[in-house]
Amino acid sequence: MKVLLINGSPNENGCTFTALSVVANALNSEGIDTEIFHIGNKAIHGCTGCGSCSKTGKCVFDDTVNIAAAKMKEADGLVIGSPVYFASANGSLISFLDRMFMVCKDFAYKPGAAIASARRAGTTATIDELQKYLIIRNMPLAASNYWPMVHGSKPEDVLKDEEGVQIMRILGKNMAWLLKSIEAGKNVGIKLPEQEAKIKTNFIK
Numbered sequence: 001m002k003v004l005l006i007n008g009s010p011n012e013n014g015c016t017f018t019a020l021s022v023v024a025n026a027l028n029s030e031g032i033d034t035e036i037f038h039i040g041n042k043a044i045h046g047c048t049g050c051g052s053c054s055k056t057g058k059c060v061f062d063d064t065v066n067i068a069a070a071k072m073k074e075a076d077g078l079v080i081g082s083p084v085y086f087a088s089a090n091g092s093l094i095s096f097l098d099r100m101f102m103v104c105k106d107f108a109y110k111p112g113a114a115i116a117s118a119r120r121a122g123t124t125a126t127i128d129e130l131q132k133y134l135i136i137r138n139m140p141l142a143a144s145n146y147w148p149m150v151h152g153s154k155p156e157d158v159l160k161d162e163e164g165v166q167i168m169r170i171l172g173k174n175m176a177w178l179l180k181s182i183e184a185g186k187n188v189g190i191k192l193p194e195q196e197a198k199i200k201t202n203f204i205k
């Protein structure tokens with residue numbers, strides 16, 4: 001089994017990466033393979049709603065989104081990490097997720113989690129924003145013993161945040177438990193819930 005971890009920070013080896021690494025190490029200790037995928041520090045085009053991906057399975061903007069979507073098809077779980085920008089996730093990451101969650105249809109019943117890194121505040125709003133991607137795609141949420149956040153201005157500060165590090169470590173172990181439980185269920189004949197065709201309505205009579 002393998003978990004894909006998305007590093008949504010423009011800083012490849014910064015605080016967000018440090019937090020994701022703690023999660024990854026916890027997963028590895030439970031026998032789960034991991035890959036931390038950095039979205040990069042270049043501009044990422046937002047979704048234009050063209051609908052092309054529903055026909056081709058790829059985004060018309062052929063960049064890191066298509067690469068990550070292909071990796072997600074093979075992954076068994078997903079962790080999204082972001083720094084906090086004005087009590088929100090990094091804008092490039094939101095553009096990335098808007099497109100990846102449109103392109104890839106292989107999210108349902110794969111455990112997911114979202115984590116946030118901040119100097120001080122805005123973490124809960126960011127986590128709420130990121131978790132909405134997971135919830136709308138039928139992904140069971142992996143939890144911890146507190147909201148999944150770390151604090152610090154530098155990677156070494158994050159590692160000094162003992163509570164934050166523990167939260168990340170427990171989150172990784174809890175996700176490993178979910179993955180193993182789902183796999184064990186399959187082995188004894190417990191099938192995943194049958195997905196119903198989506199009903200779409202609007203509020204205009």
